[in-house]
Amino acid sequence: MRNYFRLVLVIPLLVLFCRAAYAADRPSFCNQCVRADEDFLASDALQGRGSATRDEHIAATWAASQFESFSLEPGGDNGTFIQKTTLPNPLPDRLKQYISKWEDTPRTETWNAVAVLRSSDSKTQQDAILLTAHLDHLGIGPAVNNDSIYNGADDDASGTTAVIELARTLSQGKRPKRTIIFALFGSEEIGGFGNRYFIEHPPVPVDHIVANLEFEMIGRPDPAVPAGNFWLTGYERSDLGPTLAKHGAHLVGDPHPDQKFFQRSDNYALAKRGIIAQTVSSFNLHKDYHQPSDEVSKLDIPYMTTVISSMVMPIRWLADTDWKPSWNPNGKP
Ligand SMILES: [Zn+2]
Numbered sequence: 001m002r003n004y005f006r007l008v009l010v011i012p013l014l015v016l017f018c019r020a021a022y023a024a025d026r027p028s029f030c031n032q033c034v035r036a037d038e039d040f041l042a043s044d045a046l047q048g049r050g051s052a053t054r055d056e057h058i059a060a061t062w063a064a065s066q067f068e069s070f071s072l073e074p075g076g077d078n079g080t081f082i083q084k085t086t087l088p089n090p091l092p093d094r095l096k097q098y099i100s101k102w103e104d105t106p107r108t109e110t111w112n113a114v115a116v117l118r119s120s121d122s123k124t125q126q127d128a129i130l131l132t133a134h135l136d137h138l139g140i141g142p143a144v145n146n147d148s149i150y151n152g153a154d155d156d157a158s159g160t161t162a163v164i165e166l167a168r169t170l171s172q173g174k175r176p177k178r179t180i181i182f183a184l185f186g187s188e189e190i191g192g193f194g195n196r197y198f199i200e201h202p203p204v205p206v207d208h209i210v211a212n213l214e215f216e217m218i219g220r221p222d223p224a225v226p227a228g229n230f231w232l233t234g235y236e237r238s239d240l241g242p243t244l245a246k247h248g249a250h251l252v253g254d255p256h257p258d259q260k261f262f263q264r265s266d267n268y269a270l271a272k273r274g275i276i277a278q279t280v281s282s283f284n285l286h287k288d289y290h291q292p293s294d295e296v297s298k299l300d301i302p303y304m305t306t307v308i309s310s311m312v313m314p315i316r317w318l319a320d321t322d323w324k325p326s327w328n329p330n331g332k333p
Contacts, residue, residue, distance in 0.1 A: 029165065029309040029312055034304050035301045038153060042295065044151070046059060048139040048141075048149050049135060050105065051187040052087055057109075060135055060184065061113075067115035072117055072182070077201075082114075083113075083194070087193055107190075112184060114183045115183075116181050116204075120175035126208050127322075129315065131166055132215070133159030133163045135156075136187055136188055137155060144293070147293070149292055150292050152294055153295050153296045153299055154283070154298070154299065155289065159214070159280075162311075166182070181203055185198060185266055211318065212275055213267075213277075217281050218280065219299040220300050222284040229250045230280055230281060231280075231281060232278050237331030237332070238325050238327050244311075244315075245314075249310055254281075
């Protein structure tokens with residue numbers, strides 16, 4: 001009888017202990033941070049984060065400060081979280097013409113924010129997982145319905161939010177077996193200058209990057225795929241998407257292959273170098289694309305929270321395994 005009572009006491013204690021251990025191992029995702037990040041990045045105060053403007057610089061500095069607060073390692077220039085590069089001088093004519101339609105600011109420099117979550121394992125530490133998005137948008141331009149601020153809440157404050165919130169969550173708990181790099185690029189909209197500089201000045205050698213996931217326009221659900229999912233460009237090109245989905249990522253195939261999104265984002269420069277680099281998106285071809293009306297009020301924050309948080313455990317798994325994704329036959333660009 002006495003043993004029986006002891007068991008009755010021990011079992012609930014064991015259950016409590018296991019639950020606590022499980023919870024400690026499962027980092028907690030900050031739901032309200034998704035809205036907070038968007039409220040800052042896509043605010044009128046940031047004036048649409050025009051490529052290579054002071055507003056892009058402020059966005060990069062803020063992202064760097066977020067990374068620093070998560071106790072990540074700096075991945076930028078001279079021990080900082082920032083990478084700065086100058087745009088080509090003179091700018092190509094096509095670009096000069098394009099920029100002249102937008103706010104009249106000198107554009108000479110662009111900024112990235114880069115952070116590293118260093119591996120804990122000497123055997124796998126040279127492998128790196130790269131998570132990216134672009135910080136910049138179009139800035140101030142021709143007014144539409146009396147609004148001249150192109151806020152870019154979906155393009156690409158939403159992807160920037162995803163990278164920052166994944167950094168916040170993945171930096172909790174024990175360090176991964178592979179290194180994870182978080183990089184936010186400037187000047188994507190005028191030709192991918194920030195991304196180009198990053199590829200020439202990466203915090204680890206480029207060929208150590210096992211996989212790159214770019215997050216681009218994930219602020220609204222796409223009715224072309226089942227509810228609560230986003231999609232991966234070039235899904236059928238590699239085994240990365242299906243494998244992450246098997247581990248819980250709410251990822252399906254790109255329903256708009258005719259749009260050639262695989263080639264239209266910052267992932268492509270890396271993919272052309274042979275790295276498995278694909279873009280996560282849910283762009284539903286909405287009419288606010290590159291318009292002043294791409295604003296926070298149009299976002300579906302609960303949707304964003306669902307899909308971004310669905311990536312935490314699959315990325316954690318990818319960072320803790322020695323499995324390497326590979327291109328399918330004819331998948332490599
Ligand atoms: Zn974009």
